[in-house]
Amino acid sequence: MSPDRVTLTVPARGEYAKTVRMTAAELASRIGMSYDDVDDVRMAAEEAFVFACSRAGSDGEVTFVMDVGDNGLTIAAGPLPERSELDVDEESGDRYAAFILEAVCDEFEIRSSGETCTLTLAKYLSVATEG
Template sequence: MDSKIVELKTPASAEFARSVRMLAANLAVVCGLSIDDVEDVRMAAEEGFVYACATEQDFCDILFAIDEAQIRMSFSLGPCRDVEDAYEEGSFDYAQLILGSVTDEYSIDDGHTRLTVLKKMGGAE
């Protein structure tokens, strides 16, 4: 499969988390990822989206880049850089723990405008 880009723009609201994770899971299946990897992608998509919502933006732009071996998800971030305060006590550390355990890479760019997570076929095990 050639590389494909899928874009999604959704209100930055928790009620849309299911839509984001379902699309991410479907795209992971298209990439040929294993059932375990698809589940990891679902979890990473939800945690990434919740993080993006905590940055005080009205809409979240999500870019999915897929090919036969991986899926990369890039979430737009709003102006709030201190998102830890938006989480319930202890849950911010939990979100980072989840992203670190179910993805091969995750990072926030230097300008704090995008959160990017990467899941490779058979990775993060």
């Protein structure tokens, strides 16, 4: 079965962070993720939103594509403007977001393609093991 796709485009302003965060968390809960994994998805969505907004600017929009599959949730944010070499101060925020995303996601990647980039992350359903 192909994954269900939810596309959400929001203004790149802080008051929309909760919309993105809660949508991602609800989708994770819907497919049966554990409470801890839903919390990881919530945190990942928040960091992805902050990362995307820092690139889009306050007058921009950010599009999130969330693919809900049998084995987990994939979220892509973008396309986003690529950073110029002059944005050194902003890069420290990118490094912090990357640190958090690497900690709470099963997969995390920033793909650059010319003047744009796309942030992609995934969280998979945990398989319970008998102990």
